[in-house]
Amino acid sequence: MSSRGQLSFDDLGTPLAEATLVVVDLETTGTDATSDAITEIGAVKVRGGEVLGEFRTFVDPERPIPAFIASLTGITDASVSGAPSIRIALPMFLDFVGGAALVAHNARFDIGFLSAQAAACEISWPRPQVLDTLTLARTVFRRDEVRNHKLSTLAAHVGASITPDHRALSDARATVDVLHAIIERLGPAATTLEDLSSAHRRVSPAQLRKKHLASAIPRVPGVYRFLDAQGAVLYVGTSRNLRSRVRTYFTAAETRRKVLDMLPRAESIGVIECATPTEARVRELRIIAQEKPPSNRHGLTPEKAHWLRLGAGTEGLRGARLARTEEDGSAQIGPLTSRHDIEPLRGLLTDAIQGRGAALETGARGVPAPDPGHHERLRRAMLDDPREVLDHVAARLRAHVESSRYEDAEKLRRLALTYLAAAHRASRLRALATVPLLICARPSAEAVIGGRGWELLAVRHGRFSGTTLVPAHKDPLPFARSLALTGIGEAELAAPLCQGYHQEAEIMLGWLEGEGVRTVLTDGAWQVPARARFDQEHLARRFSRTGEGPAA
Structure with missing residues (x-):
C-alpha cells in the first residue's frame, strides 16, 4: 500500500538562505511610468545575507532632466551624456537579475517603470517574483516604533550601513539592510521566499x-x-x-x-x-x-487581430482582420493593440503622403488614391522607409511645441510611436514567416547533462517546430538534423505575417534575438529587418532637425 511521505523542507518553498534576491532602485525624470524616463539603475544581488554583486548604470532618458529632479538626485543632463539608452541598459540589468526575485522599496514604482520600459522597447519582461520592503515594513514596524516608513527613516532605525541619498545604488544598498532587518524581525514566520512575499497577507x-x-x-x-x-x-x-x-x-x-x-x-x-x-x-x-479557459485572458483568440492594410493597385488604406500575401503590391502593418488605432493611423499616413486634410477627402473607408504615385509612397512608408511620415510628424510636432500646444504634441507623438511599433512588428513577422526552416543554437540557461550547453530551436515559417538541449561537449549539428525531421506539419499552417499565430512567432523572435544565437541549419534566407528604421529614436532625430532647417 502506498502512502504519502512527509513533505521535505524544500517542498514547503524556496529556503531564504538559498533564494537569490536582487534589490533594485531607480532614479527617473518623474513619477509617471508611461511618460517619464529612467535616469539611473542601481541594484545589489544577495543570497543568504551575502552580497554576490552590484549593478549600476546611468541611463540616457533622451529628454532634458527637470531642474527639480536634478537638484534632488544630483543627476544632470551632463551626468547622463553618453550613457546607454534604456534599450541597452534594460537587457543588461535583466542579465544581471537572471532568475532572481526582485526587491524594491515601494516596488510598484520601480517595477512599474521597468516593466513599462520593457513593453515600450519590445523587451520580454520575465515576470519575476517581487518583494516590496515598504509593504513588509508596514507589517513589522508599527507607527509607535517609527514615525513613517520612508526608506531614510527605516535605514536610520535599523542602523543601515549607508544613508539613502536619492542615488540608485546607495538607496539599493540601504534597502538591503532594511530587508535583512525585516527578515530578522519576522523570524520563523519567514523561512522561505514564499513566506516572506506573503508575510503581510492572509491565505484564503x-x-x-x-x-x-x-x-x-x-x-x-x-x-x-x-x-x-x-x-x-x-x-x-x-x-x-x-x-x-x-x-x-x-x-x-x-x-x-x-x-x-x-x-x-x-x-x-x-x-x-x-x-x-x-x-x-x-x-x-x-x-x-x-x-479557451475562462480564467485566462491573453491569447484566447490569436486568429483575431487588427491590421492597417493598403490594398493592391490604387486602393487606399483600411482596417483588416486578416493579414494577406503582399506579392500583389499590397502592404499591411500590425497587429495593432486596438481596433481604435486603425482610423488615427490611416489619417496620419494619408495626410503625410497626400497632404494635410487628405484623410478627410478619402473618407473613412479609404477610397482609391487620386495619384498612383501616392500608393507606392504609402507602401514604402509601411514596408521600408518611414522618413516621409516622420518628417510630416516632426514638422507638426515643432509647430505644436512653438504654439505651446503640448497636449496636441503628445497625442501626435504617441500616434507616431504606434505607427512605428506596428510597422516594426510587421517587418519582423514578415521576415520570419518567409523562412521554411530555421534551426539556431544559443547558450542554454537550463542545466544540461555535464553542465551548461546549448539550446536548439527549430522554427518553420515563424511557428515552433521543436527544441532540444545539447551538452557543451557535443556537436550540435546531428541534433539539429534530427530536429529538421520533426514538426514538418507546422509548415502546412504557415500564413503571411504569421497571421493567426503572431504571438507564438514573437516568442520565436524574442529567442532568436537573444545573446549568443548562432544559425546551425536553414532552408531559405532569414534577413533580420533593420530595427533603426522603425524606431522612436528615428523620430527624435527628425524632430531635432526641424529646429535646424529642412530634414535631410
Whole structure:
C-alpha cells in the first residue's frame, strides 16, 4: 500500500538562505511610468545575507532632466551624456537579475517603470517574483516604533550601513539592510521566499483547502492546467519551475481575483513537462487558444487581430482582420493593440503622403488614391522607409511645441510611436514567416547533462517546430538534423505575417534575438529587418532637425 511521505523542507518553498534576491532602485525624470524616463539603475544581488554583486548604470532618458529632479538626485543632463539608452541598459540589468526575485522599496514604482520600459522597447519582461520592503515594513514596524516608513527613516532605525541619498545604488544598498532587518524581525514566520512575499497577507480558505493539489508537481519547465471535476480546463500557465510556480497559487502572495475565484472549482492540476521554457510558452499559447479557459485572458483568440492594410493597385488604406500575401503590391502593418488605432493611423499616413486634410477627402473607408504615385509612397512608408511620415510628424510636432500646444504634441507623438511599433512588428513577422526552416543554437540557461550547453530551436515559417538541449561537449549539428525531421506539419499552417499565430512567432523572435544565437541549419534566407528604421529614436532625430532647417 502506498502512502504519502512527509513533505521535505524544500517542498514547503524556496529556503531564504538559498533564494537569490536582487534589490533594485531607480532614479527617473518623474513619477509617471508611461511618460517619464529612467535616469539611473542601481541594484545589489544577495543570497543568504551575502552580497554576490552590484549593478549600476546611468541611463540616457533622451529628454532634458527637470531642474527639480536634478537638484534632488544630483543627476544632470551632463551626468547622463553618453550613457546607454534604456534599450541597452534594460537587457543588461535583466542579465544581471537572471532568475532572481526582485526587491524594491515601494516596488510598484520601480517595477512599474521597468516593466513599462520593457513593453515600450519590445523587451520580454520575465515576470519575476517581487518583494516590496515598504509593504513588509508596514507589517513589522508599527507607527509607535517609527514615525513613517520612508526608506531614510527605516535605514536610520535599523542602523543601515549607508544613508539613502536619492542615488540608485546607495538607496539599493540601504534597502538591503532594511530587508535583512525585516527578515530578522519576522523570524520563523519567514523561512522561505514564499513566506516572506506573503508575510503581510492572509491565505484564503479556498487556498488552504486546495493546497494539496500542488503536492506532486515536479521541478521542471512546463505547462500547468487547473482542471475542474469534469476535466475541463479552468486556467493555464507556464514556468521554468512548475513546483515553485504552482505552489504560489496557494500562498497569500496570490491576490488576482480571477485566480481566487477559480480555485474553489479546481479539482486537479495537470502538468506537461517540456524540454525548455520556450517550448512551454508555446504550448501554453496553443492550449489557451484551443481550450479557451475562462480564467485566462491573453491569447484566447490569436486568429483575431487588427491590421492597417493598403490594398493592391490604387486602393487606399483600411482596417483588416486578416493579414494577406503582399506579392500583389499590397502592404499591411500590425497587429495593432486596438481596433481604435486603425482610423488615427490611416489619417496620419494619408495626410503625410497626400497632404494635410487628405484623410478627410478619402473618407473613412479609404477610397482609391487620386495619384498612383501616392500608393507606392504609402507602401514604402509601411514596408521600408518611414522618413516621409516622420518628417510630416516632426514638422507638426515643432509647430505644436512653438504654439505651446503640448497636449496636441503628445497625442501626435504617441500616434507616431504606434505607427512605428506596428510597422516594426510587421517587418519582423514578415521576415520570419518567409523562412521554411530555421534551426539556431544559443547558450542554454537550463542545466544540461555535464553542465551548461546549448539550446536548439527549430522554427518553420515563424511557428515552433521543436527544441532540444545539447551538452557543451557535443556537436550540435546531428541534433539539429534530427530536429529538421520533426514538426514538418507546422509548415502546412504557415500564413503571411504569421497571421493567426503572431504571438507564438514573437516568442520565436524574442529567442532568436537573444545573446549568443548562432544559425546551425536553414532552408531559405532569414534577413533580420533593420530595427533603426522603425524606431522612436528615428523620430527624435527628425524632430531635432526641424529646429535646424529642412530634414535631410
